Amino acid sequence: MATAVDTVRARIAAACAAVGRDPDEVTLIAVTKRFPTSDAALLLELGVPDLGESRDQEAKVKAADLPQARWHFVGQLQTNKARSVARYAAAVHSVDRVDVVRALADGARRAQRGPLAVFVQVSLDDDPRRAGVDLDAVAALAGDVAAESALKLHGVMAVAPMDVDPAVAFARLAEASAAVMATHPQAGAISAGMSGDLDAAIAAGATHVRIGTALLGSRGPAVG
Numbered sequence: 266m267a268t269a270v271d272t273v274r275a276r277i278a279a280a281c282a283a284v285g286r287d288p289d290e291v292t293l294i295a296v297t298k299r300f301p302t303s304d305a306a307l308l309l310e311l312g313v314p315d316l317g318e319s320r321d322q323e324a325k326v327k328a329a330d331l332p333q334a335r336w337h338f339v340g341q342l343q344t345n346k347a348r349s350v351a352r353y354a355a356a357v358h359s360v361d362r363v364d365v366v367r368a369l370a371d372g373a374r375r376a377q378r379g380p381l382a383v384f385v386q387v388s389l390d391d392d393p394r395r396a397g398v399d400l401d402a403v404a405a406l407a408g409d410v411a412a413e414s415a416l417k418l419h420g421v422m423a424v425a426p427m428d429v430d431p432a433v434a435f436a437r438l439a440e441a442s443a444a445v446m447a448t449h450p451q452a453g454a455i456s457a458g459m460s461g462d463l464d465a466a467i468a469a470g471a472t473h474v475r476i477g478t479a480l481l482g483s484r485g486p487a488v489g
């Protein structure tokens with residue numbers, strides 16, 4: 266795994282160099298979903314303190330075992346899980362509905378751990394079944410997050426659609442980021458880029474890349 270971490274760090278450095286960015290601006294989040302806690306512990310030892318998970322049921326167990334990690338929740342979030350997620354997450358990347366905003370704020374107040382960082386997830390295609398808020402609704406939802414004192418609006422997040430050139434998709438996300446920053450200048454974070462497209466994401470300004478496969482290998486199928 267040490268080699269994989271080095272390889273991913275080198276990819277991030279090369280992608281930054283190609284566009285004149287400082288690699289220190291990019292946070293590597295290792296997505297450990299469907300891998301055991303022992304792998305997450307190894308990543309921490311290898312100097313990757315930011316870990317990502319996509320299901321509360323799995324994440325809360327790992328977070329209890331490894332409270333020293335910074336846990337990023339990146340999966341679709343239901344309101345009935347929001348209170349649980351607020352107990353261990355440092356950041357939630359997948360907020361796309363106002364009822365989730367309210368539930369997370371409620372959870373963060375109860376958890377008394379200080380403001381919870383939130384990314385508004387943006388949909389980069391026109392498929393309403395997919396996660397994320399449409400581009401024309403991003404600014405309003407960002408305002409809803411910013412209005413909650415228990416939350417801290419951090420920026421925007423997206424997953425590039427399969428059938429779209431990632432450079433085109435991430436350019437749209439950069440536009441959404443600019444629209445949010447017009448009203449919320451502190452909310453400049455951009456969570457974008459996975460194993461297959463981290464280079465395009467960094468070229469488009471990503472500050473947080475979410476990497477699973479390139480660090481840990483291929484996952485088994487999702488269960489449950």
Ligand SMILES: *Cc1c(COP(=O)(O)O)cnc(C)c1O
Pocket residue numbers: 296298319339340424458459460461475476477478479
């Ligand atoms: C699983 C997942 C990732 C990691 O994807 P890889 O292609 O394995 O790097 C990133 N972001 C989200 C939202 C995920 O669910």
